[in-house]
Amino acid sequence: MASALDLFGDRWTLLVVRDLFLGRSRFKDFTASPEGIPTNILTDRLERLVSGGVIRKTPLEGGKRFGYELTEKGEALGPVLLAMREWGLRWEEGTRALLEEQAPAITPPGQG
Amino acid sequence: MASALDLFGDRWTLLVVRDLFLGRSRFKDFTASPEGIPTNILTDRLERLVSGGVIRKTPLEGGKRFGYELTEKGEALGPVLLAMREWGLRWEEGTRALLEEQAPAITPPGQG
Numbered sequence: 001m002a003s004a005l006d007l008f009g010d011r012w013t014l015l016v017v018r019d020l021f022l023g024r025s026r027f028k029d030f031t032a033s034p035e036g037i038p039t040n041i042l043t044d045r046l047e048r049l050v051s052g053g054v055i056r057k058t059p060l061e062g063g064k065r066f067g068y069e070l071t072e073k074g075e076a077l078g079p080v081l082l083a084m085r086e087w088g089l090r091w092e093e094g095t096r097a098l099l100e101e102q103a104p105a106i107t108p109p110g111q112g
Numbered sequence: 113m114a115s116a117l118d119l120f121g122d123r124w125t126l127l128v129v130r131d132l133f134l135g136r137s138r139f140k141d142f143t144a145s146p147e148g149i150p151t152n153i154l155t156d157r158l159e160r161l162v163s164g165g166v167i168r169k170t171p172l173e174g175g176k177r178f179g180y181e182l183t184e185k186g187e188a189l190g191p192v193l194l195a196m197r198e199w200g201l202r203w204e205e206g207t208r209a210l211l212e213e214q215a216p217a218i219t220p221p222g223q224g
Contacts, residue, residue, distance in 0.1 A: 004200035009123025053203075073203045080195040087192055088116035091165075091185045 007054065008080070012037055013045050017070075017077055020055060025067030049074070119166065120192070124149055125157050129182075129189055132167060137179030161186070 007013055015037060019030050030042055037045075046068060049055040054074040060067045070077075119125050127149060131142050142154055149157075158180060161167040166186040172179045182189075 004196060004204050005123050005126065008120060008196055009126050011117050011121025014117065014121050076199055076203060080192065080199055083192040083195045084116060084120055087188055091188060092116050 006048070007052070007077075010045070012041050013049065014081075014084075016042065016045050016049065017054070017074065018081060020068065020070050020074065021078065021081060025058070025060065025069060026065070027067075029067075118160070119164070119189075122157070124153050125161065126193075126196075128154065128157050128161065129166070129186065130193060132180065132182050132186065133190065133193060137170070137172065137181060138177070139179075141179075 055068045056071050057066050058069045167180045168183050169178050170181045
């Protein structure tokens with residue numbers, strides 16, 4: 001991840017990060033989102049986010065499967081996504097606002 | 113502009129919006145930024161931002177030339193760009209942070 005632009009300037013990366021904030025963690029959860037991310041793109045973006053230190057792999061269901069979770073660096077994106085959501089809700093009415101899929105699950109991080 | 117994702121999820125769009133916040137207004141100003149946006153892409157993104165109501169054309173130099181300026185909707189992106197910049201400065205040290213080109217000219221908008 002060369003710069004913040006590689007993260008913010010990519011539609012699919014933002015959607016994956018949003019899904020993680022919404023509580024999703026497994027590959028199939030991300031593919032189930034209504035935007036329909038292609039699996040090859042999802043694989044690529046997950047790898048980039050891991051190598052960029054934004055997310056990490058984590059065991060699920062007693063270690064039988066694995067998923068992904070936000071690192072501290074990833075959690076620190078909360079204010080960015082919240083600001084995007086606020087803007088979308090205020091200025092892009094009539095369209096699905098970014099981060100506004102089912103329930104607003106994003107809360108500001110407890111630590112700076 | 114179908115949704116906020118069309119704005120936030122595109123690298124070049126974010127760069128143009130950043131340039132406007134940095135005080136640039138003319139086509140040639142945007143092409144002079146170090147990221148080197150191709151002129152055909154710049155033309156496309158300016159048109160999209162105008163049609164999306166984020167920027168508007170404005171006369172310059174007594175009406176002989178024209179440039180672009182942020183609308184109220186565009187100015188409302190300030191908090192988003194500030195949050196991106198904060199994250200970049202904190203977590204992507206060693207790379208040029210988004211919005212950190214020469215001088216931090218972005219200030220929060222005076223009106224919500």
